[in-house]
Amino acid sequence: MCDHLIRAAKYRDHVTATQLIQKIINILTDKHGAWGNSAPSRPREFWRLDYWEDDLRRRRRFVRNPLGSTHPEATLKAAGEHALDEDVLVKGKQSIKSQVLGNQNSESEILLDGDDDTLSSLEDKDLDNFTGPVNLSAPAQLVAPSVVVKGTLSITSSEVYFEVDEEDPSFKKIDPKILAYTEGLHGKWLFSEIRSVFSRRFLLQNTALEIFMANRVSVMFNFPDQATVKKVVNCLPPVGIGTGFGLPQTRYFLI
Known part of the structure; x- marks a missing residue:
């Protein structure tokens, strides 16, 4: 268990560092930045849509996508079905190969199954990462776009952690390119960031919770039964469903 928590902490630091590096690169390479270039030859x-949501839960922001693609394989498939010239197919295959090689480095920085050498370069962490003892630890599923992954939800006196079960057979079957866009696989959220908690239905069962953060993003978890949901609610801060509905901020409205 200790080894699993230490490895999860390393993954969190790795993902955070990768995001910061990408943000710095975006600022420097912007057309108005220090390394900017407004020429037509600009790469x-x-x-992609950002995870930020407005009051109506609309995603109205775009952010750069370092893993973006023109999907040349789709063009190549269409060309093959319509029996175009052989040189067109050859050029399409070369385009796919060059694009894969070009994105290989950026993908290896973000995918969760990075090599052990990268992880070993991070500073070793111990259980002091948890602020105080763990008040509750329960099996849970992270519900995200296109994926539902199993893991463990841990709650301390001031933080919420989720650690995905990477040994689960269903997790190993998920395309790594999808996991690159999935946030919260090794998530950590402070109580001070939680603004509201809503009870949700998952597969027609009232066993899920959606937690909304101060930065206008949310994370949804599904639990084995309603008894576990009540335990989780009792360990979370008493923010209720927020301040926008005129109701008291208590746990009563969540159970």
Whole structure:
């Protein structure tokens, strides 16, 4: 268990560092930045929707996507079905190969199954990462776009942790390219960041909770039964469903 927690802490630091590096690169390589270039030869940029949501839960922000692609394999498939010239197919295959090689380094920085050499370069951590003793530890599922992964939810006196079970057979079957866009696999959230908690239904069962943070993002967990949901709610801060509905901020409205 200790080894699992230490490894999860290393992964969290690795992902955080990768995101900071990418943010710095985006600022420097922007067309108005120090390394910017507004020439037509400027490398193509890819964008994706940010996880930030407005009051109506609309995602209205775009952020750079370092793993973006023009999906040349789709073009190649269409060309093959319509029996175009052989040189078109050859050029398409070369485009796919060059794009894969170009994105290989950036993907290896973000994917969770990085090599042990990268992880060993991070500073070893111990159980002091947890602020105080663990008040509750329960099996849970992280519900995210395109994936539902099993893991363990741990709650201390001031923080919430989720550690994905990487040995689970269903987790190993998930495409690593999808996991690169999944946040919270080794998540950590402070109580001070939690603004509201809502009870949710998952697969027609009232066994899920969605937690909304101060930075306008949310994370959703599913639990084995309602008894576990009540235990989790009692360990979370009494923020209720927030301040926007005129109701008291108590746990009563969540159970």
